[in-house]
Amino acid sequence: MEYEVKENARSRRVKLSVEIDGRVIVTVPSRKFLFLVPKFVADHEEWIELQRTKMQKIGPIVDLNGSAADFKKHKKIALEFLTKKVFEMNRLYNFSFTKISVRSSKGRWGSCSSDGALSFNYRLIKIPVELVEYVVAHEIAHLAEHNHGPRFWALVERAIPDYKKRRQALRKFIL
Ligand SMILES: [Zn+2]
Secondary structure, three states, X not given: OOOEEEEOOOOOOOEEEEOOOOOEEXXXXXXXXXXXXXXXXXXXHHHHHHHHHHHHHHOOOOOOOOOHHHHHHHHHHHHHHHHHHXXXXXXXXXXXXXXXXXXXXXXXXEEEOOOOEEEEEHHHHHXXXXXXXXXXXXXHHHXXXXXXXXXXXXXXXXXOOOHHHHHHHHOOOOO
């Protein structure tokens, strides 16, 4: 089995991870641990295969880098798609909002301002729609609850009963 080894001094032990594209990464605290790696990988082969199967279910790898030109090209379609999703999903909540916009800033899938403006990352058009729905429900819920407390999550759950699973899956897409 092929794998990559990375050194991370903050890591306390030998760690294994499977990336969304199926690559296996072994993290070691220092080079002293390298001799442990082949057996460690061999011992975890079954687990690695299981992770890879899960990744495949998430779907194909997408390029989330997106240049300024990419944003320009997809901005209109992204706004249309997300506006439709907001209206569709807000039927359940009926919360009022002031504006919907799309952005290309990295690191955030969406946001909701205190004056009720919803903003979404245009890269949402590149990931599976069930994850988009989670992000949309999340931001709509913020229209009523500007925090991540229990009442907020109860609102999200109304639209997305399996939101925990989707939230987890969304983490595989690094913005
Ligand atoms: Zn939030």
